[in-house]
Amino acid sequence: MPSRYLLHFAQAHDDFRLPELQSVAELYGITYSLPPREEDRDPTRPFMVIDLEDEEHARLLARRCILIKAVYEFYGQGSTYDELHEANRKSEPLWTRYVEDTSFRFLVTSSQHKIPQSRQRDVIESFAYMGFLGKIEMKNPDILLICFEEYEDRKGTTRAKYEGDGSFRQVFFGRLLEEGSARQLIGKFDVKKRVYYGNTSMESEISLLMANQTLASPGKLLYDPFMGTGSMAYPTTHFGALVFGSDIDGRQMRGKQKTPGVIRAATQYGTASRVIDLATFDVTHNPWRCGELFDAIVTDPPCKYGVRAGAKRLGRKKELTDHQKELCLQHSLSPRPQKTPLTLRYRDDQPYIPPTKPYELSHLAADLVLLARYLLKPGGRLVFFLPTVTEEYEDVDIYAMLCEGMDVIANSLQDFGSWGRRLVTIKKTTAEQHPPPSFKPPQVEDDQEVHVPAHKDFREKYFQGFKPKLEEEEP
Template identity: 30%
Template sequence: MSRRYLLWFAQEYLDFRLAEMQSILSMLKIEIKYVEKSYNKPYWIVELPSESCIKKIASRSVLIKSCIELWSSANTEERLHENLKSAMKNDSGKWIVESVTGESNDNHICHSSLLTVCSDPSKSFKIEVETFCKHFSMKEKVEKIELFSYLPLEGPVKLNNPDMKFSYIEFYGVDPNNVPKQPEQLFFGRWIVDGQRDLIQALSLKKRNFIGNTSMDAQLSILMANQAQVTMGDIVLDPFVGSGSLLVAAAHFGGYVWGSDIDFMMLHARTRPTRVGQKVRQKEESIKANMKQYGIESHYLDVLVSDFSLPLWRNDLKFDAIITDPPYGVREPTEKIGIEKENYTLAEDYLPNHVPSKVEYGLSHIYSDLLNFAATHLHIGRRLVCWYPLVRSEFEASQLPSHPCLRLLASSEQVLSRLVSRRLLTFEKISDAVPDVPLDPNAAHHNFRRAKKAEEIAINNIRRAQKVSNLK
């Protein structure tokens, strides 16, 4: 018999919700049935085979706030109480209004067997009142709790660490400027488990030893590790590792992590400090020290200074996940080693301390290199997760980077400004037949220039747009 749960989400990154859930479900091999699922409301109602399933999901999801075993839901307060009362008499062992999908309905009535847990006199309990988009005083909340006095709750009330926690939620819509007098939807049920919101604080950049200018924030890093389905013992690579923030989340979920970056100064933490007011980098700042800080040092393999445009790894090396945030050329330069002079040589004497010059590494080149790399170095069925910046008005799904060996599973948008956004792309490797790309030095040269010109114009537009938005 499947159970019905209310999943309560944090009201942010709406575009990532379904993608995260699908990744977690397929990673844990859990079947789900969506009873009610909307894009912009902070809750879903789902059916799952067992309570252990919901606990497993919550142990990964960073977007879920809490999971509640749903007992009753309605559009009005009176109706909610009526529903709960009829649930107490519902001995059929089934949900009333079994097969509803899509639009919200006011008739979720559970069967009485769920309610029997609360009549155990040895179990302490508390009822929590939550309201979405409206604030109530403690006194008003207590009044709301008193209305549930008909429930056969036999145990003592205990506010700290009770055996059972019940949740009563009033939902007043998602528009804070237009809050209705009466709640749109109300829910009551037994609290089961919280999601991983606390992890955002635990891995917060604010308290992290070593960060860079473009370190990924904890929540997005965790989202990426979930999209990449990183689990215990996986081998994970970030080829544009920077300050290693993606590796922290991946290692937290049990991945063993490698990183590489072209920026020697960054990997050796000799770049200018990122924090306001900090004059010099601390001596012990490094990606490895970050891992130590979080107690996941045993999952740190190595970081290397290398140029991603060149082959470095053994051909037959396969990773379980590649997660990365390539430089977009706005806040971090896009670079690879190279020189625009012909027949360039370097005198032997300079060799030991030579810092090679870098040329621009065009965005389209970065992504085609990255997709090619993933097609070669991922296990079949495993994932590449990367950010992709774009101009919002020009977005077309068909224009996203693609590769015959990779299938695009998700593309979730994070809006950065009015004009630009970046999308988190999730690819799954579906084939090992990496096509042979012929190496013809003259091919497509003309087109490269044109593409580059277009790129330059776009970059200028973005910079201008950013200046404007900064001024505001």
């Protein structure tokens, strides 16, 4: 029979909580049930009661979920203390085993509020009917009983110290089962403590959330097509996965020392052996000759903040004329000059740097989905960030980039006001093999209506301050 457990969420990234819970549960094969009432499964609230088959499942969630602060054995809740005590008496079989000789501590706390010491004492004394006979231990008790008062979010308001005390939304009661150890990884992977990072390295908490969305675990093979400084590689390899990375600009991965920067940072975390290799190539001119290689693709395309250089792909901004192409062909077929002293070096001796052109974000996202369908194993996941304009965004923007056999299973928003980043998780639901994508823009007929997503030309919109373009005045 399922038992009930109380989840205490960290006060950050509330839109990411349920997708992470679902992903970690799928990773460990955990069956869970959310509260039946929509109000009780609101992800913006700091507490949620779920049903689980086994206590060990609750401990696994606490050890892996980044956004879970702690898990409690649930005894009761209510909008008043009378309702709470009534529910707690019905849960008597759960806590009577601790009555006789178990040391304990009783704690009364709240969210968004500070409770006066005098009322905390009154609340503790109201549980006297439980009749605990063990020793009260404040430092290392055998069990910790906690009473949570949930208050409305009061951010941005000025109030007295104890204003509104007792006007809580709900009060929860339970026994601490396990504190969330996964949140300690945020400090471990802190970018500021990393031996190698760049000015666009992903913050540690977000990269850990992305790793959980990939279901990273030992034996999994992951790919990052926009590796950069490797922020996605470190948490995924920490969870046991093997990672291959590539980027059109190898300098980001290598750094300026002999040992590549990504390898040096992975060595810092003790996971360098799980970084299979790094390669420099354009994802639209990739060397993959067979598909269904990877369990997941996790990446942050080079437009997460939509600024700086933006995404690039091989090609010229302006196509060569026929005459220019003929000159290039003649030059490539002409005999090379003999070796000369360094002081008289020819231009032909210099390394060739292929030209690049901008890679428009909406095209990049659609191509990334096609590439994922080709490279992922059936059931594999594509996890990536997509910046969007808040006022223009519609759900159809995400679904418009999908192709047959690829389905969205999570779409979480990190809101920055006028724009936001969406962590999109897409699952490959087909077992059919597909050819490699051509990466050519789709042909659109003149009378065909084309949906324009909010992330199209995002970089230009960012520099304009997300203001609509002024129509040119007629002469």
